[in-house]
Amino acid sequence: MSRKPIIAANWKMNIGPAEGAAFIAEFKKLTDCSFSCDTVIVPPFTTIPAVLDALGECKCVGIGAQNVSQFDNGAYTGEISTSMLNELGLQYVVLGHSERRQYFGETDAIINAKIKKSIAAGIIPIFCIGETKDERLGGQLETVLDTQVKGGLEGLSADEVANLVIAYEPVWAIGTGLTATSKEAQEAHAFIRQLISNVFGADAAAKVRIQYGGSVNPGNVDELLAQPDIDGALVGGASLKPDSFATLVKAAK
Ligand code: 13P
DSSP: OOOOOOEEEEOOOOOOOOEEEEEEHHHHHHHOOOOSEEEEEEGGGGGGGHHHHHHOOOOEEEEEEEEEOOOOOOSTTTTTOOHHHHHTTTOEEEEEHHHHHHOOOOOOHHHHHHHHHHHHHTTTTEEEEEEOHHHHTOOOHHHHHHHHHHHHTTTTTTTHHHHHHHOOOOOGGTTTSSOOOOHHHHHHHHHHHHHHHHHHHHHHHOEEEEEESSSTTTTHHHHHSSSTTOEEEEESSSSSSSSHHHHHHHHHH
16 A cells, blocks of 8 residues: 655744745745645644745645644633634644643543544644653553554544554654664554554554654655655654755655
8 A cells, every 4th residue: 555655844833924934935936836745834823824825826735733622612711623723724733742742731532532623623633642762761662652542543433543644753752863763663653553453454554644753854854754654754843944844845755
């Protein structure tokens, strides 16, 4: 089964509206809006309208949100609903990122509720999982991934799982310059795909795209993407400059 690669830029709490618009203008020039992978940019909420404006008619990049509420519109100060993302026409939402788990107390159950809400709204979740350094060193890698996958995807159908995106991001590799070796990454991806097969069936496992994230850069992207179970990348630091992100997108064939 061949899966189309998907490269996503997670800007985190970086890049305001003016810089976001300038980024898109430069990125379009550098790539001619032509590449053979699915490309996604995930700006901070307040930057999204400027990025959509700068893209204009060009649909070469899908835009995502970095979070969404599990609740419908109402009295939830500081939250953003799926219907608000729909109103902007957003296609993706990043959920379960380790920074949300670590700093904002998001549990597998909350992430599961957000994933279901997003799918119901027609928005594709980019569902992040990954172990800490202590968990890996303590031999907990497989248990952690098993708990996160089963908790985050509980109650979903095989079809729903086939159509979302999973991002394996070892926490110790995020923003540290330490990348999992391509062998370590491939082993974790193969384990995740087998888990999906066990719970949701071989067809969902063959279809679901699994991105690697954690210090991906123009120097290591080729080797990572060459692995059979790595279907793309979720990129933080190296996605903040148009030339570097353009290089990553061109690497994915
Ligand atoms: P870095 O690429 O900066 O390590 O961040 C990875 C990440 O967390 C993407 O979601």
